[in-house]
Amino acid sequence: MSAPPVQLHVYDHHVMMENGKLQLTISKSGGHVTGIKAYGIDNLVEVRNKENNRGYWDVVWSETGSPGTTGTFELINGSNFNVIVENEEQVEISFTRPWDVSLQGKLAPLNLDKRYIMLRNSSGFYSYAIYEHLEEWPGFNLPQTRIVFKLRKDKFQYMVVADNRQRHMPLPDDRLPKRCKELATPEAVLLVKPVEPEFKGEVDDKYQYSCENKDLQVHGWICKDPAVGFWQITPSYEFRSGGPLKQQLSSHVGPITLAMFLSAHYAGEDIVLKLKQGEPWKKVFGPVFIYLNSLLDDNHDTLWLWQDAKEQMLVEVQSWPYDFPASEDFPKHNQRGSVSGRLQVCDRYVSDENISANCAYVGLAPQGEPGSWQIECKDYQFWTKTDANGYFSINDIRAGDYNVYAWVPGFIGDYRNDSVITISEGCDIDLGDLVFEPPRDGPTLWEIGVPDRSAAEFYVPDPDPKYINTLYINHPDKFRQYGLWERYAELYPEEDLVYTIGVSDYSKDWFFAHVTRKVDDNAYKPTTWQIKFNLDNVDQSGTYKLRLALATANVSELQVWVNDPKADPPLYTTGVIGHDNTISRHGIHGLYRLYSVDVGGARLVAGDNTIFLTQALSSSPLQGIMYDYIRLEGPPSSNSNTKIY
Template identity: 70%
Template sequence: MSPLGVRLYIQDHHVVMDNGILQVTLSNPEGIVTGISYNGVDNLLEVLNDESNRGYWDVVWNALDGSKTGVFEVIKGTTFKVIKESEEQVEVSFSRPWDPSLQGKLVPLNIDKRFILLRGCSGFYSYAVYEHVGSMEWPAFSLGETRIAFKLRKDKFHYMAVADNRRRPMPLPDDRLPGRGQPLAYPEAVLLVNPVEPELKGEVDDKYQYSCDNKDLKVHGWISMDPPVGFWQITPSDEFRSGGPLKQNLTSHVGPTTLAVFLSAHYAGDDLVPKFGQGEPWKKVFGPVFIYVNSVMDREDPLTLWDDAKRQMLVEVQSWPYSFPASEDFQSSDQRGTVSGKLLVSDRYVCSDYIPAGGAYVGLAPPGDAGYWQRECKDYQFWTRADEMGYFSIKNIRSGNYNLYAWVPGFIGDYRNEVGITITPGCEIEMGDIVYEPPRDGPTLWEIGIPDRSAAEFYVPDPDPKYVNKLYVNHPDRFRQYGLWERYSQLYPSGDLVYTVGKSDYRKDWFFAHVNRKKEENTNTYEGTTWQIRFTLEDDNNQSDGGSYKLRVALASASLAELQVRVNNPKANRPLFSSGLIGRDNSIARHGIHGLYWVYNIEIPSGVLVKGNNTIYLTQPRAQSPFQGLMYDYIRLEAHPPQQLHA
């Protein structure tokens, strides 16, 4: 028997979509998801919340003239419209136009929210079209965040899954309230002192412990054990997310809350907040994303709902771009194109032949300089990973103008193809062999770390026993524990980190974050720290021949920090190099092992280094808070090229 067709019921204040598997109720004309009925549960969303606080699109925005800052706005439609209605599919629109009379009251965007229910489908889709019109009546503004949020029933949804190794029974929202929870260094982090479930006592709950890179953020959600029901947010494509594959976003967290984040400044700062000038035309489609619900028979294990959600995620990814959205602004597969090729690396100090760029991240993003993609936040990006031989194919690229970008794990820096690429409907562009030459002046004298844009390979300490999240004990993501920044002062109570090339092991002896030191145990005052790299030079050819050395420092993160480099004289008034104040990614506080990526290529002139013992001093002097600091990705010292030395 075929599944029931889709039905649409329009009421005075609500619209109901029903396909016999689930019912989705939306407020009319606001377009807030007020109810999801499934598997005998009248509403999977939190019935104790006001209808406007259950399932909604929202924005955070600022007026660029400073008159409005950090405005949080739930997007409420003013016009309801049926876009498509048949037994196979219902698509409805809740739109909210903007005009100059709304200046300062609402974000200056036309917003059209869409919801789709298909026959036989255990879930529904949502997407939205945002538009800033090219007219001088439309003011300048910035868009700090936009997302979809679902607040689930706290009496049912207690088990959360973000990844195979990141899933667990979660605290209740009540556990974060005074008497049960004690706020820590910032409001998001709470120590559970008297939780409803006693086994959670002494743990830290912090929503940032469950953040995730875009590249890994395809499905997450919650399980109710009684009745056994899963609620999952599936994002089949990253094309409408900002910042590329390494941008981190929030997922699910105590609430129980499930998020689909499209734009945010998290783990990046203001660089990833798009700013629109007065009258600047812009239009973008966010989504569709899929809200999937599933269930098992009474005697089956409810935790298998996670496995089913992952299978459904693969189905959605393979179905992208969807064929059913009715908006002309969502490009179908025949309006898109493909780019393929082979990426090779040329580094003569590693290998005389070209090296296949195995596992390289290759993508198309709007035109810009090399590495621009990680700060790009207005338009679309399309990424893939090359195979072990460096072959790549990027499919389903929206028509438009792009550059081709790449970076290769194991090599520093960013590749950008010099020639722009224009995608037209149905095009198949074959790039052939393209070659990335990473920064390199001479042979490696020594190196610390692995060039992979992350500090994960360095020493991550055990957390203070008072602040443990049991999920991350003996876990690859042990850096997600709360309070690790405080462990540096405990491990280095009287002097800062000293790393001796040839003796030290970066996995044990290089602390994962270059953080400040607490001056005294019970004060909130901090001081900058200076790390040392000690090494021996066997000869001084560079000095005698007038050559120079090159120090390459790749940073995985910077939070209101500064990197100063001195060589062999820690008291030198002026450092050999200073980055100046950089970074607002806040990765130290938010348990990220990386934020934005920075590379500095520092010349060390002849005569500064000597034959025998040398020391490089790395200072981070900014010390107003414990969260200011750096994470290193990779450091390398290069000698001058031999042929130039003996020319």
């Protein structure tokens, strides 16, 4: 028996699509999802909320020149309804919100077209939107845009973000003032009188459930009675800002599930989309797929819904780019191109031969400086990972001009090819062998950590027992616990961290975050870490190189001294860097930064030496940096047999 056809019903105030598996109801005036009926539940979205606060698109925008990452919240109200496709196999509808100069200062200067698609025999629906800024319009900033679904709190209480990140969740009521205590940031609360006593004493914070773009393909919620899953599937992150490592919010207490497209989280103002007057721009966000499922029979546990959602995610990934969106702004498979090649690493202090770039990240992103992809937000990016021999292939790339970028675990720095790669419809470009020469002046005398753009290998303490999220007890992501920055002063109550090369172990003796020290309730002071090492001989006329790879920075200034901590000025300072907010948002990395410091041989001595690293800004407990990796190189002429103790 064939599946029922897709039907569209247009009423005075609402539009309804149905296909025999679900009904989707959307407000006709605004284009907001007001109802989702499926698998015995009359409405999956929160019926207690107003109709424009259940399932919606929004933007946060600000005037040109506005600093920071916040702005005016605008619910995208589609004032014009149009039927784009209507047949038995597919319905696609559009809600547009045009802009003109009479709206200046009131609405973001964008033409917005948000769309919903339902297919025959599909257990879900798709949504995407086209944003357009015309050349003659005023400039503005766009820090954030997303899709939000607020589900029924009486139904959806089990959240899944990953195989090892899922749990029964507190209720939104538990975050009300009488039931919780606000912590260092408004997003983090201590549950003191929750509706369900099992949550008493736990911390709830939406940032504890952040995910990197590369891993944020499916997440959502499970209702256990009846057993129904609500899943947000993103088959491609080509339209998301910041590349594969950019962290986004996913699902959190509400119950809420998000499809984040632009955000400044874990990056700061550097990644805010800023359009100038006279700068035309158009971008398609999505489509994303809202997938609904239910148990096939009583023999399955409700967690089968998560396994099924992951399988559906793979189906969506294999179907990308979709062939059904009607907008000409979304190119289909045959309108895109592909590239392939091989990436190798040339580091003669590691190997006399080129090294295959195993599991390297290789991507095409708009033209820019090396590493610029991590703050790129206006256009599209396309990434893959190399195989063990460094070979890679990137398919379904939108037409345009790009640079090839890469970074290789185990090596510092960023690769960017010198030539521009032009992708045209149907092209298949073989880039041949690409060779990355990571920053290197001389042999490694010593190193701390692993160059992988994360601080995860360093010592992450257990949380204060009064600030626990039970999900992250004995969890590989223990860095997601709240308040770990406070543990530094407890572990080093009198003196700051001292690390001795050849004796200390970075997994036990190098605190994961170089933070401030609390001296009383409202005062903090800078901290200075020491790296002690022994040289059996020194080239007094040579130049040594200190490589400082940072995994994140937040309103910090890293100062470097060698053997004389009282010298004025210091040998090196980064100046004020970073607004990543990684420490407060329980991440283990934000933006990657690499600094190279020349150390004249005359500053060193044969015997014991000390490098002093000071994080000099100290007005907040949430300031600090995380190191990715530190290395001291000898002069280029150094004998590789130099002994380091």
